[in-house]
Amino acid sequence: MLTVSIAVIGPGVVGSALVRQIFLQTDNLCQILRSKVKLVSLANSKTMHHDQNGISSATWREDLTQKGVPVDLEVLGKQLQEGNQHGCCIVVDCTAHEAAPDLYTRFAKRGIHVVTPNKKFGAGPLERIRAFRAAAQESGSQFFGEATVGAGLPVMSTLRSLIETGDKVIRVQGILSGTLSYIFNTYNTGAAFSDVVTSAKEKGFTEPDPREDLSGLDVSRKVVILARQCGLETDLSQLKVESLVPEQLASSQTSVEEFMQKLPEYDEQMAQRATVAESQGEVIRYVGSVDLENRTCSVQLVSVPREHPFAQLSGTDNLITFTTQRYPSKTPLVVRGPGAGAEVTAAGIFSDIIQVIRTHRNY
Amino acid sequence: MLTVSIAVIGPGVVGSALVRQIFLQTDNLCQILRSKVKLVSLANSKTMHHDQNGISSATWREDLTQKGVPVDLEVLGKQLQEGNQHGCCIVVDCTAHEAAPDLYTRFAKRGIHVVTPNKKFGAGPLERIRAFRAAAQESGSQFFGEATVGAGLPVMSTLRSLIETGDKVIRVQGILSGTLSYIFNTYNTGAAFSDVVTSAKEKGFTEPDPREDLSGLDVSRKVVILARQCGLETDLSQLKVESLVPEQLASSQTSVEEFMQKLPEYDEQMAQRATVAESQGEVIRYVGSVDLENRTCSVQLVSVPREHPFAQLSGTDNLITFTTQRYPSKTPLVVRGPGAGAEVTAAGIFSDIIQVIRTHRNY
Incomplete structure (x- = not known):
């Protein structure tokens, strides 16, 4: 029976949910996969804890803070591999930082697989990805990042399957941000755009600084990840991105409060676009696109007919269309x-x- | 490098498309899977042809008719396995009959994997499935039937993944027939139902006898397959199915022509239902449901609000919702x-x- 050792880096909100899900499914996994699955390592930004016999579901939080040693992700990889040399070792990076992605190649050299929702790797420097691929090719490591786009929705796996079965991808388009989905599903020509942003912020749908959502950077990263999966070796700098943050309010010297206060001054701009769309029976949506015909990617506000799937969304749903x-x-x-x-x-x-x-x- | 031997039973329209797709992707597969993939056996209802070195992409049709020997699927399984004892052997059943499913267990006993779009197995006798599972458990064979529901759409794989990661499925519902999707997406209170059926038939969207679609049997099979994937060991006889074929026209003694001729007599019944739905701002759709809370399955005409995803379909699209x-x-x-x-x-x-x-x- 295969022994599987898992390390989770970054047990924040998502990482903790994952740890709980793994503990709850351990017995079932054993049966489904004929494997013994153990969570053996945990690391946060300060400490890490390793237990080759498997960390306890009852005390994992305390173990990390009380038994933890200063974090060193290289050591974590070494312990993980050396503790399970003939089994399957997986590092799960649940952080949103650059530090862990910088070590993926080292993990791959040890034959450790990497799974992550961290967009910084897939949308990051191509050189880093190429180095990882070379090491992984050698050692048999794998990389998966389903949760980088659309969270749990079957997006990356669907795209991979289309490509592997020989389909030709023409276009991948999506409403890839729950925040911007909500904002434009709610916004209509009667309302003030700034009011909708305020309400989204109050509901907790935006980042503490809504400009992080409105800038389109998060959507851009997802577009780069989708494009690369389609074989288009683009990067963030090559994307055509329409930021929804007025240029005059984009500076980090403008506080969040000031931004929210001044945003109404720009309502008219948005209202004009919505009105033009409406006069054509259309609505505006914030869409990320990978266009394989023209080999270009964009993130922008577009006008779509009311019958279009993008127009029929509600709440904070994402929606991805694959045209092939x-x-x-x-x-x-x-x-x-x-x-x-x-x-x-x-x-x-x-x-x-x-x-x-x-x-x-x-x- | 792993050697993969594939046998395709039933190279009809779907089977032939598959054979072409495999030939076109062979080189890529070699790289992606680090495997040597060969199509070694083909069988239709009369003859079969086996070539351990791989059947030629240029002559496979002729080889089957000209070099083929009388078909015997047990012999096919034996040849497949004996020709590749240390590799991976896969039987792909592209028929819609019972003959091949009856042999899946024999294939599994030989360690052969089975892949199929044939709903007769997954929706068929539970005893046959249990026998297959027991043999497969022993030998390590696998069974996959993604194409039994929604063709190439990621339906079965999504459902499997939800379950394996510990989600609790509450309901799976879908518009699972392209034919019935088209009919109800097109039908509205102004039109005659029989006219829409006639137009669907003329466009080639129905079976030669549209009653095969309208009876709900095809949708029922898909519902049984979905239910069983969710762990509900139901079968066709336990389903609540609303047939759209008027009882008086259901007999096989009623010819297709006679059926089409008499269908207008029942237009009023359907119009009434559509009118009731419309008066509530709703539309009627033919929906298959697996309800895990009540552990029941149904296939019936339901009334859904205009904002519901089922109401927003067009053309012959399928749509499946997973509530968990x-x-x-x-x-x-x-x-x-x-x-x-x-x-x-x-x-x-x-x-x-x-x-x-x-x-x-x-x-």
Whole structure:
């Protein structure tokens, strides 16, 4: 029976949900995968804790703070591998920082698989990805990042499957931010855009600084990840991105309060665009696109007919359309649902973990 | 490098599309899967042809008719296994009959994996499935049937992943027939139902006898397959099915022509239901449901609000909603797109084949 050792880096909201999901499913996994799955390492930004016999579901939080030693992710990788040399080792990076991605290649050199919701790797420097791929090719490590786009929705796996079965991807488009989905599903020509942003902020749908959502950076990262999965070696600097933050309010010297206070001054701009769209029976939506025909990517406000799937969204749902040779533009393959939230994001990560175990080479 | 031997039974419209897709992707698969993938056996209802070195992409049709020997699926399984004892053997059943499913257990006993779009197995006798599972458990064979529901859409894989990651499925509902999707997307209170059926028939969207679609049997099979994947051991006889074929026209003694001729007599019944729905701002749709709370399944005409995803469909698209603990009823996970057609069905089968190879135990 295969022994699987898992390390979770960053047990924040998503990481903790994942840890709980793994503990709850351990017995079932044993049966489904004929494997012994153990969570053996945990690390936060300060400390890490390793227990080769498996960390206890009852005391994992306390163990990390009380038994933890100063964090060193290289040591974590070494312990993980050396403790399970003939089994399957997986690092799960639940952080949103650069520190862990910088070490993925080291993990791969040790034959450790990497699973992550961290967009900084997939949308980061191509050199780092290439180095990882080379090491992974050598050692048999795998990388999965389902939760980087659409959280638990089957987006990356669907795209991979289309490509692997020989379909030709023409376009991938999506409403890829729950925040911006909510804002434009709620916004209409009668309302003030700034009021909708305020209400989204009050509901906790935005980052503490809503400009992080409105700038389009988060959506841009997802677009880069989708593009690269389609074989388009682009990066953030090559994207055509329309920021929804007025230029005059974009500076970090402008406080969040000041931004929220001044945003109404720009309501008229947005209202004009919505009115133009409405006069054509359309609505405006914030859409990320990968266009494989023209080999370009964009993140922008577009006007779509009311019958378009993008126009029919509600709440904070994400929606991704795949237009391919087999799924032509009038009838794309569509995936829709909540694309954020701790439980669904953790589930996306978990499905990757299961896939890694299932496809691990050394049973 | 793993050697993969594939046998395709039933190279009809879907089977032929699959054979072409495999030939086109062979080189890529070699790289992606580090495997040597060969199509070694083909069988139709009369003859079969086996070539351990791999059947030629240029002459496979002729080889089957000209070099073929009388078909015997047991012999096919034996040849497949004996020709590749240390590799990965896969039987792909592209028929819609009972003959091949009756042999799945024999294949499993030989360690052969089974992939199929044939609903007769998954919706068939539970005893046969249990026998297969027991043999497969012993030998390490796998079974995949993504293309049995929604063709190439990620339906079965999504459901499996939800369950494996510990989500609790509450409800799976869908518009699971392209034919009935088209009929009700087109039908409205102004039109005659029989006219819409006639137009669907003329467009080639129905079976030659539209009663095969309207009876709900095809949708019922898909519902049984979905239910069983959720752990509900139901069968066709336990389903609550509303047939759209008027009882007086259901007999096989009524010819297709006579059926089409007499269908207008029942237009008024359907119009009444549509009118009631419309008066409540709703529309009627033919929906298959698996209800895990009440542990019941149904296939019936239901009235849904105009904002409901089922109401927003167009053309022949399928749409499946997964309501779970993590994806609650207001925001289910939704998959939509063409759920029939040779290329997308073949792609669904092909994605299963790739998954089987990737997870095969004896690399």
